[in-house]
Amino acid sequence: MTVNMIRYCAVTVILLISNCDGFRRAFDHDLYKNVLDPEICQKQLDILSNTNLGLLFLDASGKIPNGIASSNLNDLGDYYQCLGIDTHVNGTNIKGKYSAVLIPLNQEIQIPQLPPIPEIPELPEIPGLPNITLPPLPTELIKNHQDYSNLQRWAQIMAVGDDRVVVEKQDVNTRIFPMFIAAQGRAMLGICVPRVCTSTETVNYFQSRIPFLNFTFIEHYYRLPDDRPFAPADYVAFVIFSIIGVLTISSTSYDLYNVFGVKRRPNKMFTSFSVFTNTKRFLTFNSSPGALECVDGIRAISMMWVVVGHTYSMTLLGFVHNIQEVLGWMRLFTSTWVNSAPLTVDTFFLLSGILAVYSTIGKIGKRRFVRTVHLFYINRLLRMFPLLAIVILLQASVFNYVSDGPFWQNMAHATENCRRYWWSALLYVQNYVNPLETCLAHTWYLSVDTQLYIFSPLILFWLFGSRKFAWAALCCILLLSLVSSSAYSFIHDFSAALVQPNRIAEFADYMQTYYINTLARAPPFFVGMIYGYILHLYRGKKVKISRGVVTALFCMAFALMSFCVFSIYPVMQLDWTYQTFDNFLNAYMRSLWSLSLGWIIFACVHGYGGPVNWFLSLSMWKLPARLSYAMYLIHLPIIMIANSSWTQTYFFRNGHVLYRFVSDLTLTFIAAFILCILIDAPFSTLQKLLMGGGRARPQANNMKPESQPSIVEKTTL
Structure with a gap:
């Protein structure tokens, strides 16, 4: 009773802390208020207007943006120069404070009446002087910028609605991710002001002295050098990472001493955190009968497609300099492979369904499955938990201090989401509890996949019996799921493209x-x-299919997969209006993709894959496939850290973004390998020891501890 009360109180305190606004904020908003002093501000502004120090503040502030003809209306100034200002003048300490302001475009600037110009004699014509006329203002300029601002609304899925960002109230379709412009038709400028002043006080001071600077603006956010205070998540991270560090050093030392010193076999428990043993075991690949070797290649390639898709999307929808070029590139045929990257999610759903059946049916009996179904859940959740929990903790704490910049609002908001909703991420309910403020935005997939995995025993139960009941159960559940998907698609009339320029206002509703x-x-x-059931039925059997049928099925599979990829191209065009086709794609495209890819897996497993199976089964895919779960978790934070560290708008070039992809993929691979060696491998060993992996287990417990989501699930049985 006492233990339960302690657990209840601990959980209650943690939940209260995680939902307390003061504890989850990444920036110290009270500091922004406490440093203000109107009297000292007036004194410092007088000093700036009468000394050269004012030029330093002006130099660190944004001016008229370059690239206006390309729809760039943002100039962020010099963030680090501004925050680096710290000088004493006339007995006062003047420090810089960075402020981002939003300037509406549709405003009138009143230029004061100037005295009449005295008449002067007409000058003689100068021979050879060209007749210079100013070009007309491009009529599409504002329209192009507004179109691009519409694209930026995708970030409403992680929008904020409190007073941390001082913007006027807007509905869910116009609330914007903090790193982006807050609404259509607004330019964003970074201005450097004294630490004790607000941007309003500073601008008003100089407007009173320069009358034609009478523009209106909205204070967006402030930044100071010391505005990221320690939070409870930081102390938790320090304790946990310290413990892991001590265990790793101790375990590795013990392992090396036994292997190279006294030359005796060490205890498995004591070497579970050994870097030496875990690395050696992690880099050892053994093939066993029944292995789905081709799945390694599919998983690795799909993971790379995920990374390239997020590299492009997070770059294109940030502060891009050449906006018109971006809009044109997104509608090119050559960009279709990037726009179709969301299909990789359906690849992982397919693999998860295959392995849920293939790794269970035929391994244990029906009665034992029912009696030990809790192991079916426990094994999966235990395998998923360590890496997910560590990456959540990194996002809630460490990543907030890795870098900085005028766009760090992006990373800060991600940090706040994890400080508030870590529990829903670990319970895999984010897609329903907090769909617009997900902790680790890409982990919505884990929520959906886990919910389907939890439901799957209701279908698996029938697969242990006769084939008639098995096929009836499988066909019924597939039909019901297609009806559900069709209903959502044809009732709500969403776009088939994840980001369609003309329909971006629907994005929040589309996501939820x-x-x-x-x-x-x-x-x-x-x-x-x-497909998992079919693979089970033909496990270890020779399947005879004529060469003509195999060729026809491969042609059909590649044709359907090509249709799924390239059907997005017409949908991305600005003049696209065929809603019925959008509905058809949303309802059935993902099933067609899975149907085609499933045949390729079946053909490869039973010797009909030819060069496809050779390529997908290459040994080079084994390590990326084994790292894929960790890569999936860590890749988006790495991309966000890089993009949030920008100091100016990004000039888009397709080749450079591909270079960024290689960089992101490499860093992701390295970070995933470290996470697997230090976190995943130790806890995997402990789980096996806990589940009796160190000795011969009874058949009832023969559910693999590797029962994880398809991204990480091993294919050997």
């Missing part, structure tokens, strides 16, 4: 109602269960 909705995304998982 369809994209991260388990009922709408379920069909590929159940297609995977059907």
Whole structure:
């Protein structure tokens, strides 16, 4: 009773802390208020207006943006120069404070009446002087910028609605991720002001002296050098990472001493955190009968497609300098492979369904499965938990201090989401509890996949019996999932493209109602269960299919997959209006993709893959496939850290973004390897010891501890 009370109180305190606004904020907003002093501000502004120090503040501030003809209306100034100002003048300490302001474009600037110009004699014509006329203002300039601002509304899925960002109240479709412009038709400038002043006080001071500077603006956010205070998450991170560090050093030392010193076999428990043993075991690949070797290649390639998709999306929808070029590039045929990257999610759903069946049916009996179904859940959750919890902790704490810049609002908001909603991420309910403020935005997939995995025993139960009941159960659940997906698609009339320029205002509703909705995304998982059952039926058997049928099925599979990829191209065009086709794609495209990819897996497993199976089964895919779960978790924070560290707007070039992809992929690979060696491998060993992995286990417990989401699940049985 006492233990339960302690647990209850601890959980209650943690939940209260995580939902307390003061504890979850990444920036110290009270500091921004406490440093203000109107009297000292007036004194310091007088000093700036009468000394050269004012030029330093002006130099660190944004001016008229360059690239206006390309729809760039942002100039962020010099962030680090501004925060680096710290000088004593006339007995007062003047420090810089960075302020971002939003300037509406549709405002009138009143230029004061100037005295008449005295008449002067007409000058003679100068021979050879060209007749210079100013070009007319491009009529598409404002329209192009507004179109691009519409694109930036995608970030409403992580929008904020409190007073941390001083913007006027807007509905859910106009609330913007902090790093982006807060609304259409506004330019963003970074201005450097004294620490004790607000941007309003500073601008008003100089407007009173320069009458034609009478523009209106909105204070967006402030930044100071010391505005990221320690939070409870930081202390938790310090304790946990310290413990892991001590265990790693101790375990590695013990392991090396036994292996190279006294030359005796060390205890498995004591070497569970050994870097030496874990690295050696992690880099050892053994093939066993029944292994789905081709799945390693599919998983690795899909993971790279995920990284390239997020590299492009996080770059294009940031502060891009050449906006018109970006709009044009997104509608090119050559960019279709990037726009179709969301199909990789359905690949993982397919693999998850396949392995849920293939790793269970035929390994234990029906009665034992029912009696030990709790192991079916426990093994998966225990395998997923360590890496997910560590990356959540990194996002809630460490990543907030890695870098800085005028766009760090992006990373700060991600930090606040994890400080507030870490519990829903660990419970895999984010897609319903906090769909617009997810902790680790890309982990909505884990929520959907886990919910489907929890549901799957209701179908697996029938697969232990006769084939008639098995096929009836599989066909019924697939039909129901297709009906559900079709209903969501044809009732809500969403775009088939994740980011369609003309329909970006629907994005928040699209994400909540369809994209991260388990009922709408379920069909590929159940297609995977059907293929898993087929693979089980023919496990270890010779399947005879004529060469003509194999060729026809491969042609059909590649044709359907090509259709799924390239059908996004017409949808991305600005004049696209065929809603019925959008609905068809949303309802059935992902199932067709899974159906085609499932045939390729089946053909490769049973010797009909030819060069496809050779390529997908290459040994070079084994390590990336083994790292894929960690890569999936860590890749987006790495991309966000890089993009949030920008100091100016980004000039888009396709080749440079591809270079960024290689950089992001490399850093992701390295970080994932470290996480697997220090976190995943130790806890995997402990789990096996806990589940009796150190001795022969009874058949009832023969559910693999590797039962994880398809991104990380091992394919050997």
